[in-house]
Amino acid sequence: MNVIELKGIDKNFGHVEALKSVDLTVKQGEVFGFIGPNGAGKSTTLKVLLGILKATSGTATVFGMDAWKEIVESHKRIAYVPGDVNLWPNLTGGEVIDLFMSLQGKPDTSKREELIHRFDLDPTKKCSSYSKGNRQKVALIAAFSSKADLFVLDEPTSGLDPLMERVFQECVEEVKAQGKTVLLSSHILSEVERLCDRITIIRKGKIIETGTLSELRHLTRTLLSVTTKNPVEELAKQVGVHDVTGTATEFKFQVDSEKMAEVIQYLAPYDVLKLESTPPTLEDLFMQHYEGQDGNLEGDE
Template identity: 65%
Template sequence: MTLLKVDYVTKYFGKFKALNGVDFIVEEGEIFGFIGPNGSGKSTTIKAILGMLKPTSGSIEIFGKDAWKDAVHIHKNIAYVPGDVNLWPNLTGGEVIDLFLKLSGTNNVEKRDELIEKFDLDPTKKCGSYSKGNRQKVALIAAFTTDAKLLILDEPTSGLDPLMEKVFQDCVLDKKKEGKSVLLSSHILSEVEKLCDRVGIIRKGEIVEMGTLDDLRHLTRMRFVVQTNEALMNLDQQTGIHDIFNEENTYHFQVDSEHVSNVIKYLSQFELLKLESMPPTLEDLFMTHYGVDIERGE
């Protein structure tokens, strides 16, 4: 069952086209990774999904209802955590969590207390004294305590230490086991790799790639490390090999996926001391789309 359907959404701000035909779905029980650098259109898309922005064209449906027209009804079954949580400074963390839970109609005190302990939050302190990480914890505890069908998490681990990131990841996977859906926007690519069933990469307002990690990895290069007793003659002339670096007969290079077999055959003629091959990471894939822009500082 499709819980979220973003159907060829375009959004203009004056003459500037922030989104250009963004199109994806999130199924029931699925964790969907939505990644892209600042200015790519991630936040604009999420605001449109939340009913905060009206698309110029296209449509967004959540639970089969229009995200703009039926936003109030839809939000009863959505939990949203932004990347920079602002809280009431004179309320304690516990009071804010209880307020969020009351607004969502949740009364699961046992689960709330369990998450407060897991995230190591002192709920008696006022929010004005909290660090950024603790403010994120308040929002995450409230979101994970609710029984929302769809969680929209926009850079949710911003400010959390690595131990708390692990707690976060466990909570996301628990939601998946419960059959809930998660739209996860994150710049921590290892986090996306661990959690997401499918990934959509957005660039300059357009979805440039989408699929499972296995679907996307065929577009990228395998990384090889080869150590030998002899020089690899004509390595640079082999089809599909890129970015060769050699240090004392230890060769580092990348291979286009479709040419891996031929490269293995080529290497078999040499006396190898070590051969390592590693599948590309999501970061490798990310860089194939953004590397030039990142180098330019965009």
């Protein structure tokens, strides 16, 4: 079952095309990563999905309901955490958590207390005294204490320290184990790489790649560290080989994944003594799509 379906979504702000024919499908029970630089269209897509913005054209459904026309009904099953949480300054953190939880029926107070302890939050302080990280904690505790079936998380760990990021990751893994669905928008690539079943990359309002991490790794290169008994000749001239460094018998280089077999065959006659392969990371993949001609990341502001 598809929990989220966006088909042909366009969103224009005047003459500015923020989203261009965006298609996005998220299945029940999966953690889906949505990555791109600032201004790529991530938050705009999520706001269309949540019914906060109306698409210029295309269809958006959540649990089979129209995201715009049936927003009240669909939101009963959604927990949303933005990247910059604004809270009522005169309420305490605990009061805000209770308020959010009450919107989805009878609250689970035991889960609330457990998460307050795990996120190390003082719920008696007023929100006006909270740091950005503590405001994020309030929203995350409220979300993961709810009975939501879909968690829409837009840069949810912004402002959290590494220990709290780990707690967040554990919470995502727990709701996934319960068969719930998570849509995670993030620029913390290690977080996406650790948690997500599938990934979509968006650039300048257009979806450019979707798949599992293993499926997307064909787009980038693998780093090989090699030691041979005999000196290797003309390795740098082989198709698919890049950035060769080291000596003739102990060297490192990058190889295009589709040329891996051919390069290994080329090395075999030189008596390979050691070969170490480092698979490409999501960051490598991300940089390949976003690094411009001048070496800077491109993105719409």
